[in-house]
Amino acid sequence: MALVANGIGRSFRRVEVLRGVDLAVEPGEFVTIGGPSGSGKSALLSILCGFDRPDVGSVLIRDEELDGAPSWQRCAVLPQALGLAGELTLAENTALPLLLTGSPEARSRSVAVLAELGIGDLADRYPNEVSYGQQQRAALARAIVVEPAVLLADEPTAHVDHASAEVVLTVLRRVADRGTAVIAATHDPRVHAVADRRLRLDKGRLVA
Numbered sequence: 001m002a003l004v005a006n007g008i009g010r011s012f013r014r015v016e017v018l019r020g021v022d023l024a025v026e027p028g029e030f031v032t033i034g035g036p037s038g039s040g041k042s043a044l045l046s047i048l049c050g051f052d053r054p055d056v057g058s059v060l061i062r063d064e065e066l067d068g069a070p071s072w073q074r075c076a077v078l079p080q081a082l083g084l085a086g087e088l089t090l091a092e093n094t095a096l097p098l099l100l101t102g103s104p105e106a107r108s109r110s111v112a113v114l115a116e117l118g119i120g121d122l123a124d125r126y127p128n129e130v131s132y133g134q135q136q137r138a139a140l141a142r143a144i145v146v147e148p149a150v151l152l153a154d155e156p157t158a159h160v161d162h163a164s165a166e167v168v169l170t171v172l173r174r175v176a177d178r179g180t181a182v183i184a185a186t187h188d189p190r191v192h193a194v195a196d197r198r199l200r201l202d203k204g205r206l207v208a
């Protein structure tokens, strides 16, 4: 399995948001997580990528238990709040994970991934010089540039127009088909439609 979560529980201010979440995702599988606003989708993704620790339960990525945030190659994230560095261009933001691995072709690979997402011409702009939907695609580019074992995408189509959403969906599907386990939290039926398996958070548990 690419990712296994066992019995994840998490409370905030004594409110039990997650209560026994179990999940196992294979390499190349595309899973969506639905559920109403506030049901805990982002909270769960934060735990799956090691940004937050569960009160109970464990997460394994490629059979190794998480103890803090794993490397970007093991688990890359498209956060709901994007988190692009404003001091860096889109190409530089996208290249960051590659620079950390010492990849010599960081720039060319970054621009190629941005182009795959339809924003290659914006590679040398700064985040505040492009739209929020374009920033979202750059944050997705940064997540997939290293071909991670697991990709966690929080609302990947939330800010993009119809045509760009189609591009994002095609790219997410392609990333899964190349072997990455893709887990996307979404309200968007178009994302659910391209997934292999659709789950939803209901009363703190994942159900089919």
Ligand SMILES: Nc1ncnc2c1ncn2[C@@H]1O[C@H](COP(=O)(O)OP(=O)(O)OP(=O)(O)O)[C@@H](O)[C@H]1O
Pocket (backbone or CB within 6 Å): 012, 013, 017, 035, 036, 037, 038, 039, 040, 041, 042, 043, 044, 080
């Ligand atoms: N760090 C935190 N501190 C306190 N409460 C939190 C924290 N993180 C999440 N929560 C609470 O947990 C619940 C779930 O939030 P979460 O952001 O996971 O929802 P969501 O399903 O992602 O919603 P949306 O669809 O709006 O993105 C909410 O009630 C939220 O207020």
Ligand SMILES: [Mg+2]
Pocket (backbone or CB within 6 Å): 041, 042, 043, 080, 154, 185
């Ligand atoms: Mg959320």
